[in-house]
Amino acid sequence: MNHDDSDNRAGRPFRLLVTGGGTGGHTYPALTAVRTLQARLAVTRRAVEVLWVGTAAGLEARVAAAEGIAFAEVATGKIRRSANPLKMVSPANVKDMGRVPLGVAQARSIVAAFRPDVVLSTGGYVAVPIGLAAKMCRRPLVVHEQTVRLGLANRVLARGASCVAVSAESTLGLLPEAAKATAVVTGNPVRPEVLAGNASKAVEALGWHGFARHLPTVYVTGGAQGAQQINTIIRDSLPWLLERANVVHQCGPKNVEALGTYAASLPAELAARYHLTGFVGPELPDVLALADVVVSRSGAGTLAELTALGKAAVFVPLASAAGNEQAHNARHLADAGAAVALLGEVSAQTLQEALGPLLSDDTKRRAIAERARAHGRPDAAERLVDALLKAASKG
Ligand SMILES: CC(=O)N[C@H]1[C@@H](OP(=O)(O)OP(=O)(O)OC[C@H]2O[C@@H](n3ccc(=O)[nH]c3=O)[C@H](O)[C@@H]2O)O[C@H](CO)[C@@H](O)[C@@H]1O
Structure with missing residues (x-):
C-alpha cells in the first residue's frame, strides 16, 4: 500500500x-x-x-x-x-x-x-x-x-x-x-538553487567594475567564519594571482578590514580584479557559476556542492576537523584526479604551484572539473x- x-x-x-x-x-x-x-x-x-x-x-x-x-x-x-x-x-x-x-x-x-x-x-x-x-x-x-x-x-x-x-x-x-x-x-x-547559478549575474550583483573578462575567476572560501590559513596564503599570493585571474575572496566577516587595507596597497589595475567579502549570501549560486577554480576548505557541504557542479578545486583541509575528515575528503577526490589537495606544508608557494596549471591550462582544468562531476550526487x-x-x- x-x-x-x-x-x-x-x-x-x-x-x-x-x-x-x-x-x-x-x-x-x-x-x-x-x-x-x-x-x-x-x-x-x-x-x-x-x-x-x-x-x-x-x-x-x-x-x-x-x-x-x-x-x-x-x-x-x-x-x-x-x-x-x-x-x-x-x-x-x-x-x-x-x-x-x-x-x-x-x-x-x-x-x-x-x-x-x-x-x-x-x-x-x-x-x-x-x-x-x-x-x-x-x-x-x-x-x-x-x-x-x-x-x-x-x-x-x-x-x-x-x-x-x-x-x-x-x-x-x-x-x-x-x-x-x-x-x-x-x-x-545540495540546495537546488546552488546548482542553478548564473555567472553573468554574479558580476552585476557584486557591482564588480574591475572584472577582467579575458581572465579566469577564482572563488576562495573558508566557510562561514573564514579560514585564517587560507586568508594568509591568498594575501601573500595576491600580486601573482591577480596577474592571472579575477578573485572573489570570502574571508569571514572579521577579516575584511585587514585584507581590504592590504588590497588597497596593490596597483589599481590588480586591486580592481579582487572582490573581497565576509560572507557570500544569496549570490552564492551565481558566484559558484562564475568560478573557474575554487580554493576552499574541504568540509562535506562544500565538497557536495563543488562535485555536483563539476568545479575544479584546490582544497586546503582544516587539519583539526574531527578525525581529520577534511583531509580524508580532499585526498579521496585528489586520488581520483578530481581535485588538487594541499595536504602537507601549506604556503603561498604550494598554493601557486597547485593553482598555476589550473589557471594556465584550460584542458587540464576542464578534465579535473569533469572528474569532480562524476563524484557529485545531485x-x-x-x-x-x-x-x-x-x-x-x-x-
Ligand atoms: C570546522 C568543522 O568542523 N567543519 C565541519 C562542518 O563544516 P562547515 O559547515 O564549516 O562547512 P561545509 O563545507 O560542510 O558547509 C559550508 C556551507 O556554507 C556555505 N557557505 C559558506 C561560506 C559562505 O560565505 N556562504 C555560504 O553559503 C557553503 O556553500 C556550504 O553550503 O560540517 C561539515 C559537515 O558535517 C564537516 O565536513 C566539516 O568538517
Whole structure:
C-alpha cells in the first residue's frame, strides 16, 4: 500500500521534526530535505508541517526564520574535544554536559506534543536531545551523516535509528554493527538553487567594475567564519594571482578590514580584479557559476556542492576537523584526479604551484572539473526524502 495516499486520504498533514545545525554543513542538508519533502508531498496535495529544533544562536535559527519554518529551542551541551583526555574534563565541558538531561527533558515534551511522522537528524550537538527523545517516544528517526566518518552526535543516535542515511559508500563499513542493517547511501543534499547559478549575474550583483573578462575567476572560501590559513596564503599570493585571474575572496566577516587595507596597497589595475567579502549570501549560486577554480576548505557541504557542479578545486583541509575528515575528503577526490589537495606544508608557494596549471591550462582544468562531476550526487535530497517516507510508513 502506498503510505502517502493512505495518509493523504486521512487528511492529516505529514509532520516532520528536523534537528541539526551549528554550522552550514549540518544546516543546509536539513533545509534541502525539508524543501524536497514539501515539493514531493505537494504533488499528492498533502500538507507538510515542519518543526525545526535547534539552538537560538545557531545558523539553523536564522535559516528557519528566513524560510518561515517553525522553530523551537532546547538546551544543549557541547563537548570540546582535546587530544589530551584530561583536558576534556574541563569546567566548560562539565557544565555543558550538565545541560544534556535538561535538553532531553525539553526535547521529550516537544516530540510528544508535535507527534512527528518522522524525525530527521543531520548532526551537530543540538541533535542529541531530540534524537534521544525520538527514541523514547518511539517515533521513527532518520540520521543523515554528511561526512565519511559519523560525527559524534550521529554516532550516539545511529544505534536504534530507523535508518542511517550516509553520503558515501565508504561510510557503510565504518558504521556501528547495529546501524549497518538500516543504512542507505543517499549522498549529501545540495540546495537546488546552488546548482542553478548564473555567472553573468554574479558580476552585476557584486557591482564588480574591475572584472577582467579575458581572465579566469577564482572563488576562495573558508566557510562561514573564514579560514585564517587560507586568508594568509591568498594575501601573500595576491600580486601573482591577480596577474592571472579575477578573485572573489570570502574571508569571514572579521577579516575584511585587514585584507581590504592590504588590497588597497596593490596597483589599481590588480586591486580592481579582487572582490573581497565576509560572507557570500544569496549570490552564492551565481558566484559558484562564475568560478573557474575554487580554493576552499574541504568540509562535506562544500565538497557536495563543488562535485555536483563539476568545479575544479584546490582544497586546503582544516587539519583539526574531527578525525581529520577534511583531509580524508580532499585526498579521496585528489586520488581520483578530481581535485588538487594541499595536504602537507601549506604556503603561498604550494598554493601557486597547485593553482598555476589550473589557471594556465584550460584542458587540464576542464578534465579535473569533469572528474569532480562524476563524484557529485545531485539526487541526494530525493534519496533522503525516500528514506524519510519509508521510515514514516513503518512508524
Ligand atoms: C570546522 C568543522 O568542523 N567543519 C565541519 C562542518 O563544516 P562547515 O559547515 O564549516 O562547512 P561545509 O563545507 O560542510 O558547509 C559550508 C556551507 O556554507 C556555505 N557557505 C559558506 C561560506 C559562505 O560565505 N556562504 C555560504 O553559503 C557553503 O556553500 C556550504 O553550503 O560540517 C561539515 C559537515 O558535517 C564537516 O565536513 C566539516 O568538517
